[in-house]
Amino acid sequence: LYADGLDGHAVAILALPGAESAQVKALQAQLVAAGAAITGSYTAGDALVDADQKTLVDTVSAQLTAQLTDPRADGAAPTYERMGQLLGIAMATTQTSSVRADLAAVSVRESLGGAGLLTAPPDVRNAPLVLVVLPPGEAGAEASLATRTILSGLVSGIGHNAAGVVVVGDEASADGGELAALREGELTGPVTTVDGVETTIGQVTTVLA
Helix, strand or coil: CCCCCCCCCEEEEEECCCCCHHHHHHHHHHHHHCCCEEEEEEEECHHHHCHHHHHHHHHHHHHHHHHHCCCCCCCCCCHHHHHHHHHHHHHECCCCCCECCCHHHHHHHHHHHHCCCEECCCCCCEECEEEEECCCCCCCCCCCHHHHHHHHHHHHHHHHCCCEEEEECCHHHHCCCHHHHHHHCCCCCCEEEECCCCCHHHHHHHHHC
């Protein structure tokens, strides 16, 4: 089914707080089966998606954007979209193949790591494709407007500096959780969402996306 469709394509994985390691590993195995090269697996810190920590996210992203003076990061963008753009600089590229991490990417990784917002693997290349893994949803839960704003901003920002982004969550997340909130938000850029990550067909669909 895959027919080596990802042969020659590099993928970076971003696990949001609470994402299950077993699901991340299963996705990695499927990506490899499709011929992909995984540049690295990044882990977001709890504060990145905590509405109560917006001031921290805003301050860090504003200072880092000003220091970088990089056209890929818009200082006038909303807080979470600006942070997403920085995440894109750290992990991704709009080129069709992976590229060596430039000074801006290294600087963003170190700065966000120091602020507890991102754990990055050492000395890895930037990938054109980014897979964002959401945490499991809770039955009957409803995502807040804040969650929608945070997730849509981060994902759209990453998409600004990547060739493609796929966001995956489980069925509960799609039924009123974070994935549902993301789908209700205003996404921009090359972004695809997939649910059912707890099932094999959901994992396969993620790779096809």
